[in-house]
Amino acid sequence: MVVHHFPNIPSWRAPIQRPLSPAINLRTVSKILTEAAKEVTPYLRELNRQREIQMIESVKAKGMTVTDMTKEERARMREHLKAVTEKYTREVGEDLAKEVHAEIDKARVSLAGK
Numbered sequence: 001m002v003v004h005h006f007p008n009i010p011s012w013r014a015p016i017q018r019p020l021s022p023a024i025n026l027r028t029v030s031k032i033l034t035e036a037a038k039e040v041t042p043y044l045r046e047l048n049r050q051r052e053i054q055m056i057e058s059v060k061a062k063g064m065t066v067t068d069m070t071k072e073e074r075a076r077m078r079e080h081l082k083a084v085t086e087k088y089t090r091e092v093g094e095d096l097a098k099e100v101h102a103e104i105d106k107a108r109v110s111l112a113g114k
Contacts (some may be wrong), residue, residue, distance in 0.1 A: 045110075 056066050089097040
């Protein structure tokens with residue numbers, strides 16, 4: 001039996017003490033958390049986009065110049081960073097690197113549609 005102690009909660013409001021269900025195991029908890037993360041990810045991405053827009057507008061209002069890179073500039077930057085990318089691909093492994101790049105590509109496609 002698991003007993004929870006909450007010193008700041010009056011005893012009449014304390015959670016009921018009961019044994020943990022044997023049906024709840026780490027695999028079940030992991031599955032629930034993974035599903036919750038997948039569900040909240042689009043919302044968090046949109047929230048982050050909105051915050052980024054607000055931050056950019058804020059610094060522009062204070063007189064800072066913000067320059068967006070063209071596709072050509074981004075391609076040139078990727079080329080310059082190729083050695084760094086290859087180094088870390090070797091360190092983390094080809095599979096993980098491919099997975100990360102696939103997620104980045106999905107984000108780029110998603111952003112291009114907005």
